[in-house]
Amino acid sequence: MAGVATQASLESAPRIMRLVAECSRSRARAGELRLPHGTVATPVFMPVGTQATMKGITTEQLDALGCRICLGNTYHLGLRPGPELIQKANGLHGFMNWPHNLLTDSGGFQMVSLVSLSEVTEEGVRFRSPYDGSETLLSPEKSVQIQNALEMTKRDVPGFAIGGLSGGESKSQFWRMVALSTSRLPKDKPRYLMGVGYATDLVVCVALGCDMFDCVFPTRTARFGSALVPTGNLQLRRKVFEKDFGPINPECTCPTCQKHSRAFLHALLHSDNTAALHHLTVHNIAYQLQLMSAVRTSIVEKRFPDFVRDFMGTMYGDPTLCPTWATDALASVGITLG
């Protein structure tokens, strides 16, 4: 249940994380990751580009939003296009032409989501491909092989991935496991919490001491016409936005908010054109990145607890209306709301 998937905590491993600031009340930290393809400021949200692409947006757009690390998926890429081809293409970076950092996960989540297609044996996990029925054995060796070919940064990063927690367990259990994990992990190594991406969850888990996050939520919800905002989300397909000529968020600096109105996006969503999905994907990624950036700044400027209170106030109308699990989690690390 705790699902702490640890890499070997090598004493000789390079220190890739540098702590820049720590919150004096909670366990929140601001840091810098020194990775092969550049520096990454933490806490960081990593958008998920499962199949060597970020769902309709170009690497240039992603770079322009300030993204410096994103995710690829070992299982999917291992099947299509396969490790041999990616090797010929100069690695995953070369294949998708992404100049910054890439993190590829181990395929463990697929063990959960594709349970009906898998069979756990002594050798590893045997998958039946959902595409053509052929079988793959994802053994520890093969998983590592695939990850090697994909130039997985994780091998270079002595850090800790906290996984197995976004599968539907209760929020109360969830935060306790995260808190337990971070309390046991060394301070000077990054803590990567897998599959967490809702704004409230991100803020709480930063308070609990996590540094890196990934989730398909922002990009997936964009494709359903939902735009993320500080008060939650806007379902732009709804009639109420038909004549709303303001941007999604006037404070947002993303290209979508600079150029387009809610009314325009509403109209696009009701046409047979997929353009709205691209605009919303850009905005939602921008929202996540701007949120993390604001969190980081507040830690560096020693006002993270105030930031949390403001954030909860905006999101729930009043800090005291924040969900119980979040209130409890924050209280456990010394942040009180209202």
Next chain:
Amino acid sequence: IVCWRSVSVWSVAGRMEMTVSKFMAIQQALQPDWFQCLSDGEVSCKEAASIKRVRKSVDRSLLFLDNCLRLQEESEVLQKSVIIGVIEGGDVMEERLRSARETAKRPVGGFLLDGFQGNPTTLETRLCLLSSVTAELPEDKPRLISGIGRPDEVLKCIERGVDLFESFFPYQVTERGGALTFSFDYQLNPEEILLQQNGTQEEIKCVDQIKKMEITGCNQEITSFEINLKEKMYREDFNPLVRGCSCYCCKNHTRAYIHHLLVTNELLAGVLLMMHNFEHYFGFFHSIREALKNDKLAQLKELIHRQAS
């Protein structure tokens, strides 16, 4: 459905009966730089329309035009907008000429030649009609045509006096996973052209065109002006779509990557292909303008014709 009063159109929002006043009210709101006038183009959707029906389409279109012009005069907002008269007349020479002559008498800013869209065979039979129509039109006003997009067809229309083209051609190519690769550089010699298109693969492609159509199960006709990135042969091809192309896709990505995106049904495939196909197609039109300026249209035509299947 067209009658003397209106043209009915269907869209996601259902049926809309477009009367002249409704049509002009929309134009007032849009404030376009120029707009195609409401017309009766139904004969081009029907097989073998009767002469009577064709005659009606010309009469109705002229009536719509006169009414729209009158409303435009009365509208302050539309003073700067230009009306484009639509030439109808189906496949009946007499009616085409009548439509052209009558429309040319009105104070329109340009002419749209309607009803020439279709497949390559239908255009061939209409080329004579096209020449006769443009001969009736004033030299100093632009002629537009809709639904013509294939490079060889474009050139045929240009030779017969057409100036502007409106079509979905680059978009259709993108939708079927294709990338335009035809050469329009009439200055290069044939060997260099082949090199630019990645030589040997193009030769094989021409021969196997029909076979490949069957394999990919495409329901729209692939042309010989494009390559189909879904084909297995591109899986390990790390060249750009077209060597020397300066579009975002060719500067940043490979055929292998686009192939992967298509195979995995990723949205980015269409984004990248559309960028390339537009750039390539615009480049083609640029070369047409240059060829006309330098009196080299014949060379360009020969080059394009060689690549038509």
